[in-house]
Amino acid sequence: MSDEVSATDDGANDEADAEHPVVVRDLAVSYGDSTVVEGVDLTLEAGSLVGLVGPNGAGKTTVLRAIRGVVERDAGSVRLDGAPLETLSARAVGRRVASVPQETGLSFAFTVRAVVEMGRTPHRGRFEGPDASDADAVENALARTRTTAFADRPITELSGGERSRVLLARALAQETPALLLDEPTASLDVNHAVETMALIRRLVDDGRAAIAAIHDLEMAARYCDRVVVLANGRVRAAGPPDAVLDADTVHEAFDAEAFVGRAPATGGRAVTAYPSADAAAHRVHVAGVGPETARIVARLGAAGHDLSVGVVPAGDAAALAAADVDATVVSVPPFADVDESAQATAVELAECAAVVVAVTDGSGTLTGAIRERADLVVDTADPPTDETLLARVAAAAGSDA
Numbered sequence: 001m002s003d004e005v006s007a008t009d010d011g012a013n014d015e016a017d018a019e020h021p022v023v024v025r026d027l028a029v030s031y032g033d034s035t036v037v038e039g040v041d042l043t044l045e046a047g048s049l050v051g052l053v054g055p056n057g058a059g060k061t062t063v064l065r066a067i068r069g070v071v072e073r074d075a076g077s078v079r080l081d082g083a084p085l086e087t088l089s090a091r092a093v094g095r096r097v098a099s100v101p102q103e104t105g106l107s108f109a110f111t112v113r114a115v116v117e118m119g120r121t122p123h124r125g126r127f128e129g130p131d132a133s134d135a136d137a138v139e140n141a142l143a144r145t146r147t148t149a150f151a152d153r154p155i156t157e158l159s160g161g162e163r164s165r166v167l168l169a170r171a172l173a174q175e176t177p178a179l180l181l182d183e184p185t186a187s188l189d190v191n192h193a194v195e196t197m198a199l200i201r202r203l204v205d206d207g208r209a210a211i212a213a214i215h216d217l218e219m220a221a222r223y224c225d226r227v228v229v230l231a232n233g234r235v236r237a238a239g240p241p242d243a244v245l246d247a248d249t250v251h252e253a254f255d256a257e258a259f260v261g262r263a264p265a266t267g268g269r270a271v272t273a274y275p276s277a278d279a280a281a282h283r284v285h286v287a288g289v290g291p292e293t294a295r296i297v298a299r300l301g302a303a304g305h306d307l308s309v310g311v312v313p314a315g316d317a318a319a320l321a322a323a324d325v326d327a328t329v330v331s332v333p334p335f336a337d338v339d340e341s342a343q344a345t346a347v348e349l350a351e352c353a354a355v356v357v358a359v360t361d362g363s364g365t366l367t368g369a370i371r372e373r374a375d376l377v378v379d380t381a382d383p384p385t386d387e388t389l390l391a392r393v394a395a396a397a398g399s400d401a
Contacts, residue, residue, distance in 0.1 A: 019082070020045050021178035021209040022067055022097065027076035029062050036062045037233040040076070044178060044211050049204045051220035051241075052213040054230035055254050060213035061102065063230070064180045067211075068099055081177065094122030098174035100167050102182040102213075109154035112166050116141055116151075119173035141172035144199060160187040168196065172203070179203070181212035185219065197223045221245050221269035229253050245269050247302065259298040261324030277303045277390050282397040285309070285350040286318075286327075287370045288359025292380045293318035296357060299386050300393065301325025308349040311342045346370060355396045 022044035029036050037059035044050055052060045065071045067078055069085050078085040080096040088096070098119065119141070120134040142148040145165045150158065155166060164187045171179055184200065185193035193216075201223050204210050214220045220227050221241040229237040229244060231253040237244045250258035256273040263270035281304040286297055293309075294317035301307055301324070309322040310330025322329045330346045332338055350356045350373045358374035371377075375396035378384065384392065 021081055022211065023079040024067065025077045027063065027066055028074040029066055029071055030074050035233060040235055042228055044209045046177065046209050047204060047207055048209055048225045049201060049223060050211045051224035051227045052211060052230060053217060053220050053227055058230040059233045060230055061182050064099070064182050064213060067180055068097060069093060091122045094174065096176055097178045097180055098171035098176040100171045100179065100181045100184055102186055109156045111152050112147055112155055113138065113151040115155050115166055116169045116173050119170040122174065137173045137175055141169040144172060145169040161189060161192055164188060165192065165196070177208060179208060179210040181210060183213055183215060185216065217245060217250070217271040218263065218269065221271065222266055241269055245271055257302040259302040259325065261298070261321060272298065274299065274302050274386060279303065279390060279394050281305050282354040282393070283352065284355045284357060284393060285353035286357045286359065287346065287350070289313065289316050289318050290380070291317050292378070292383050293359040294321035296359060296378065296389060297321040297325060297327065299389060301327065303390060308353065310346040310349065311338045355393050357393065
């Protein structure tokens, strides 16, 4: 699976490009005098799911529309199954890619079944009616998206989330080798959002290709094979989620501080974005254990502070968060007493820090020396907000300056 960020379409790649459902080279699109995307390259392979992520206005939807030929390109090329887009009729494009738009745009009272049947249009002649293969494709699409129960209801009576599932069903009925999805989970509740992404993942595993504009970075990390990060109309990074979705890339693309770690439930990337604090970074030592300490470590790490943490039991939530932000960690085995060596190391780190944060949770792991050195004591029964935490750390650092 590959998403080149500098390749050009010079003719030498024709044979290789013919093997892929979608190939975009050096794409540029503008609206009037405003350039929306420029220099965008990506290759979508069969059996792969590519996530397009980036802030609002980055050009994600424009890229998807350009692949379908809905917007005019200023430069670059799009190939579908090896054929240049401009050589294909609308019906031929519809047999190669199916689209799930973010906006439903359905104001007439078509039944759900009728809407899904529209996906079969590229497979029929102008005056041909549906046949058995069309009916099978429609029923299968309804079943896979769990929309059979309201197949005979007018689509105008459905909720936004239900409409989104119907549009996905229409795309599945189209039976194309590639799917283009614009925020496919935006209108869905948590249950249906996960179901939808799992369904897309199964379709990809069965051999289809899919590219999805996704606003949820954790969802992209969990389900996508590769992620393409767009910002200001250009590709900022492309590659496997673990390689691309790091704190620096999120900060550059979204202008936000980020904690990027490992989600314990899924084993995938956990990405938490915060508003930019725009404050000076300091050397901070955090003492405590448990989830609240982990939250504090994550927020301070995202803000750019140079952290040390300890003493903590190995495997504790605070120890895991500390590792994710590359903090210096003083740890002991789980359920073990804090030995003198660990205590001494933690105290030394605390003495070298500009600010010491002590999190009290009654665990008894805080040494007296660190408690005495603490500039900020956090009570887990009444924890500060992120904003208050950062302000208090900045104030404590300033008082020592």
